[in-house]
Amino acid sequence: MNATKRCPHCQQWSTWHHQATDRCQHCQGLLDPAAHQRLLHQQVREEEESKKINITLIEIFPTDSAFTRFWKRIVQGFQLTFIAILSFVLWLIALLAG
Ligand SMILES: [Zn+2]
Known part of the structure; x- marks a missing residue:
């Protein structure tokens, strides 16, 4: 019906x-x-x-100066750490919700 x-x-x-x-x-x-x-x-x-989760990593070009490359590496490090924490939190949420 x-x-x-x-x-x-x-x-x-x-x-x-x-x-x-x-x-x-x-x-x-x-x-x-x-x-x-x-x-x-x-x-x-x-x-x-x-x-929001889709973070594009900053690009390091071969033409960048040593100084620019140095800072870009640090920014990349922060980005990767952030992504790692975010993935962990998302995994945890999925686990708790599951
Ligand atoms: Zn109608």
Whole structure:
């Protein structure tokens, strides 16, 4: 037995699977635009989260002076330490949530 929901666009009753992406059988409009909006926001948030972890290491060029290379190495060291800590924390969270 399928659930039905009244379409907010054409006011017809349509089959509803309780999904944010469900569309009206009659006009193809979203049955639950608010839930769909929430879903989109959630996806954007998740994308932003994954971007944060994606740290690009500073590049050292052969043309850099000895002084520049020295500082870039230090920055890289910090970046690598940060990534290591972050991966460990993420691993820990996954372990505790698991
Ligand atoms: Zn409709």
